[in-house]
Amino acid sequence: MNENELDRLFAQNTDRRGFIKLAGMTTFGAALLAACKKAAEDGGGGGGGGATSATGGIVRPPIAEEPGGLQVFDWSGYGNGDYYPKEEKDFLWGQYLKNTGDTPEFILYENDDAGYTKVAAGATYDVVHPCGYKYKDWVDLGAVQPWDTSLIPNFPNLNTKLMESGVIDGQQYFIPLDWGFIAPLVNADHVDTSEEDTMGVLFDERYAGKIAWVDTLNMFHVAGLFLGVSDPYDMTDDELIEVRDFLISKKPLVRFLWNQSYDFWLAFKKEEVWAGYAWPDTVGYADSKGMNYKYMKPKEGRISWVCGMGLFADTDNYFHAHEYVDSWASTVAAEFLLAYYYYGHTNTQVDLSVVSPGIIEALGLDDPTVLEPPNAIPESYMPRRDLYAQYWAEVLAS
Amino acid sequence: MTAGLLSAPLLWLLLFFIVPVGFIAAYSVGAIGIFPTDAGVVSFDDWARFLRGDTIYTGLFWKSVRMSLTVSVAVVLLAYPIGYFLALCVRKRKYVLLLMIIAPFLTSYLLRVLAWKVILGDAGVVNSLLFSLNLRNPDDPIQWLLYSQFTVMLVLAYVWIPFVALPIFASLDNLDRSMLEAAGDLGASRLKTFWRVTLPLSLPGVVAAFVFVFVPTIGEFVTPLLVGGTSGYMYGNAIQDSFTRGIDWQFGSVLAMFLLLVVAGLMMLFGRFVQVRSVAG
Numbered sequence: 001m002n003e004n005e006l007d008r009l010f011a012q013n014t015d016r017r018g019f020i021k022l023a024g025m026t027t028f029g030a031a032l033l034a035a036c037k038k039a040a041e042d043g044g045g046g047g048g049g050g051a052t053s054a055t056g057g058i059v060r061p062p063i064a065e066e067p068g069g070l071q072v073f074d075w076s077g078y079g080n081g082d083y084y085p086k087e088e089k090d091f092l093w094g095q096y097l098k099n100t101g102d103t104p105e106f107i108l109y110e111n112d113d114a115g116y117t118k119v120a121a122g123a124t125y126d127v128v129h130p131c132g133y134k135y136k137d138w139v140d141l142g143a144v145q146p147w148d149t150s151l152i153p154n155f156p157n158l159n160t161k162l163m164e165s166g167v168i169d170g171q172q173y174f175i176p177l178d179w180g181f182i183a184p185l186v187n188a189d190h191v192d193t194s195e196e197d198t199m200g201v202l203f204d205e206r207y208a209g210k211i212a213w214v215d216t217l218n219m220f221h222v223a224g225l226f227l228g229v230s231d232p233y234d235m236t237d238d239e240l241i242e243v244r245d246f247l248i249s250k251k252p253l254v255r256f257l258w259n260q261s262y263d264f265w266l267a268f269k270k271e272e273v274w275a276g277y278a279w280p281d282t283v284g285y286a287d288s289k290g291m292n293y294k295y296m297k298p299k300e301g302r303i304s305w306v307c308g309m310g311l312f313a314d315t316d317n318y319f320h321a322h323e324y325v326d327s328w329a330s331t332v333a334a335e336f337l338l339a340y341y342y343y344g345h346t347n348t349q350v351d352l353s354v355v356s357p358g359i360i361e362a363l364g365l366d367d368p369t370v371l372e373p374p375n376a377i378p379e380s381y382m383p384r385r386d387l388y389a390q391y392w393a394e395v396l397a398s
Numbered sequence: 399m400t401a402g403l404l405s406a407p408l409l410w411l412l413l414f415f416i417v418p419v420g421f422i423a424a425y426s427v428g429a430i431g432i433f434p435t436d437a438g439v440v441s442f443d444d445w446a447r448f449l450r451g452d453t454i455y456t457g458l459f460w461k462s463v464r465m466s467l468t469v470s471v472a473v474v475l476l477a478y479p480i481g482y483f484l485a486l487c488v489r490k491r492k493y494v495l496l497l498m499i500i501a502p503f504l505t506s507y508l509l510r511v512l513a514w515k516v517i518l519g520d521a522g523v524v525n526s527l528l529f530s531l532n533l534r535n536p537d538d539p540i541q542w543l544l545y546s547q548f549t550v551m552l553v554l555a556y557v558w559i560p561f562v563a564l565p566i567f568a569s570l571d572n573l574d575r576s577m578l579e580a581a582g583d584l585g586a587s588r589l590k591t592f593w594r595v596t597l598p599l600s601l602p603g604v605v606a607a608f609v610f611v612f613v614p615t616i617g618e619f620v621t622p623l624l625v626g627g628t629s630g631y632m633y634g635n636a637i638q639d640s641f642t643r644g645i646d647w648q649f650g651s652v653l654a655m656f657l658l659l660v661v662a663g664l665m666m667l668f669g670r671f672v673q674v675r676s677v678a679g
Contacts, residue, residue, distance in 0.1 A: 113643040120432050140434050209541050256545045256627040272520045272544070386435060390646060397458045397636050 063100070063319035070096075070104040070320045071125035073115060076260070077341075078129065080106035083262075084340055091336035096327035100320055110259055111216055113389070119143050126315045127324055131307040132165050132176065133233065133379040139168045144310040146171035151322040154329035159346040162371070165378070166308045174308035175325050178337055179344040179371065181295075181363070182218060182303040182379075185278035187271065188292045197296035199226040201275045203246075208253045212264050212276035215257035217388045218303070218379075219395070222277060223247050225300040225377070233380045240384075244391040248398045257396075280362060284342035287358050295362055304376035306346070338363075344371075419658065426651035436648075444652045455636060455653060462633035465547060466616040469554045473611050474566075474604060477559050481566030481603070485573070486596075496567065499560045507557070511624050514553050518543040518625075545627025553621050554611075562607040569603025570596070609668050613661050633657065 077083040079092045089097075093104060107125060109115030112134045119128070120141055130138055138144050149155045149172055155163075158175070166174035184201045186193065190210070191201060199222050202211055213219050223246055224232035229239045255273050258264040265285045267273045276282075278295070286293040309325045311318075327333065334345030338355050344363050352365060364370035371378065382388055424430050428441045447453055484495055502510060517523045520539040528534035542548055573596065581591040619634035626632070633653070640650025 111643070117642060122432075142434075251628050254628045255541070259623075270519060270521050386646070389643065393636065393639055393646075394454045396631055396639065397454045 060318050063323070066317050066320055068100070068102040068317065068320060070102055070127065070317050070324055071107060072104045072324065073107050073109065073119070073123075073125040073128040075129060076108050076110075078106075079104065080108060087336060087340060092333050093324065093327050095330055095332065096324045099327075100323050102320060104324065113216070116141070124312055124314055126312055126317045127321050128310045128312065129307055130174075130310060131305050131379060132174075133305075133381050135166065135174050135308070135310075136168055136381045137385070138310055139173050143313055144173055145313040145315075146173050147175055147309075147311055147325070148322065149175075151319065152326045152329060154326050154347065157331075157347050157349045158329060159348050162306055162346045165306060174310050175329065176306045176308035176346050177325075177328055177333075179304060179306040179346065180280045180342070181376065182222070182277065182279065182305060183298055184275055184296045185268065185282055185286065186276075186294050186296065187268065187274040188294050190271070190274040191294075193294045197294075197298045199223075199298045199300050201296070202226075202277060203250045203253065204275070205253065207275050209255055210272075210274040211254050212267060212273040213254050213257050214264075214277040215259050215396075217382070217385070217392050219247060219277070220244075220388050220392060221303060221379070223250075225298075225303075228300075232377070233382050234384065235388075240387060240391055244395060247395045251395060251398060280342035280344075283362050284340070284359070287342075287362075301374060301377040303379060304371050305379045306371075338365075422651045422654055422658075425647050426655050428648050432647065444649045448649070448652050448656065455633070458631070458636055459633050459656075462616055462618075465551055465632065466612055466618075469551050469558070469615050470608050470611040472551075473555050473558045473562050474607050476555070477563040477607060478566055478604070480559070480563040481570055481600075482596075484563070484567050485570035496564075499563055502560060507620075508624070510557065511553055511621060514549070514556070514625060515544060518549060518552075520544070544625060545630065547626070547630050549625045549627075550618075550622050550630040550632070553625055554615050554618065557621070558611045558615070562611055565606040565610060566600065566603045569600045569606075573599055605668055609665070613664070616661065617657055 072079065074080070077088065079088050081088050097103065109118065112130050115128065115130060116134060116137055119125075119138075120143075124143070128138070128144070152175065155175070158177075162176050162179070163172070166172055166176045168174075184197075184199060186201055191207060201207065202213065202222065203226065204211075220235075220240075220243055221232040223243045224235055224239065227239075227243060227246060229235050229243070235243065256267070258267075258276070261279050261281050264273075264276050264278065265282045268276060268278075268282065268286065269289060269291070280295070283293070283295045309328060311321050311325075315321055329347060331347055331349050331351070334347040334350045335354060337343040337345050338350065338359055342359050342362055344365065352360060355365065360366055364375070367375070369375055421430070426444065428436070428439060428444075431438050448455060480499065484492060484499075488495055515522075519525070520541065522544070524543055525534065525539040528540070529536045534540065577595055577599070578591055581595050586594065617634040617637070618632055619638045622630040622632045622635055623638075626635075634657075637650055637653045637657070640646050640653060
């Protein structure tokens, strides 16, 4: 193990510790918070209950009178410096720092569900960064308010079609920014890549003990697509049971379920696993190490995700938050995500000549329809998420 | 006077233990909820569902009991000689050695667990050694070393041994030496002295040690999360997932309350054997 890897291990450790802390705080603190929230609601005369409209004639203090110290509730590596301390700061919120002189505070969550749960339990920040299939849940929770897009100078440069996914009840509740795919990544030295690409490689007996799944409900979408259900985001009772039982039957083939993309990469690099559910960042790492890999374009379809920024309903940093999102919406931020994480960005003004050909190929950046069906299956809202969650818990516990 | 001295810790206990447990109990019957989808009506359905034993979680509970029992027994067996050696064999620098045994507690728990990943991985220390001794083909490393029930139990045992050596050490250290001399004077062999005198007198320490491991490990979730893979998943993980992923706080509370009741029951049972004085030294 070289020095660089050790650094990574330690970085990962901090990352984990952050997560454990978060998990602990969620479970312990949430009960108290929820009770307080409940009490506040009960005592509040039952009024309100929804997000305050951005255009509701509210008088807001100017940015100079806002408290600052913007609290950003986000994934690891999106500005807090877990992976690239200097670059994350310079490229993702350098513009924000320049314009406001404010240094944001980052509070991390491990996955969409954990972030949502913490806020449902009463925690509140200024900005949050969930993915598309959770948008409606956040709005239903009453935790977010619509953005005033006129305060985001970079907004007109963002992909109009993708911006529609952030509109709920006719209002721009989320500003979709980063996107990517979900597909199997395989080690081409060990996995037969001459066959047609398929999600089935994640359930293939030939690779028993060399497969990694992700530890989220997304495994239901992957297995659902593989089994040919009509809508993996809104399965019928029978389909859900079929997929659950299928996952339980295939779980013995799986070495581990990853929670952090980087954990999967470490195991993939050490060849502890040959095939896994992967985001494009792992492709980027594999590319930079010169590994013989294949990022599949499965015949069942490539799942795509788009994550966006939401604005907390009770933020005191309304204008700061808009500045922050504008910073994230810039071409500088877009080029950082592309180059460092192999993630796409909704800013259409990115100069593709500065992007490496490997990334253009992996993400299909030269194809404007790459995110549209049938080229991709966008992640979408799950009306019956509770049932998915209950069944996934049963897969884990089996 | 006593009431005054006790009020601070009692208040602490009330605020940060009794009240939160009350919350969990209230969640478990749906008396309070946090999600828009929560029904907000009191219902014992989740308790009934769990106690009927037809959910997957009953099996998971017994699996965790089994794993935790294995770890506890192994740890006590391994820690006993350490306690014995320190209490009865070492004459000089007893406490320096004791400090050395508990030294691992000075490093981060996560770091120690992650170190096991390096040791047990496919290309880790153990497998590499086997490769270089030609005992194993490099294409076929021993896979169950990492991400398995075995790994979880190994790491848990490693973590708890020094901790458990303490109560055993304390009970042996407090042993009245004249008893051992008397046994010798009456013609008992060293082995017989151990079986008939030392071991019975140190049993409270052993029971305490057992409880010290069993109670925390049965609800363990961090170690399985880091090294357990798909098969090392424990009951504690199911509780943690129910809450942090927002899967189902009500059912998660049922799982948590059930564990609490089981542990409380065990404590009461074992409390009869363990005299606090005998292990506190």
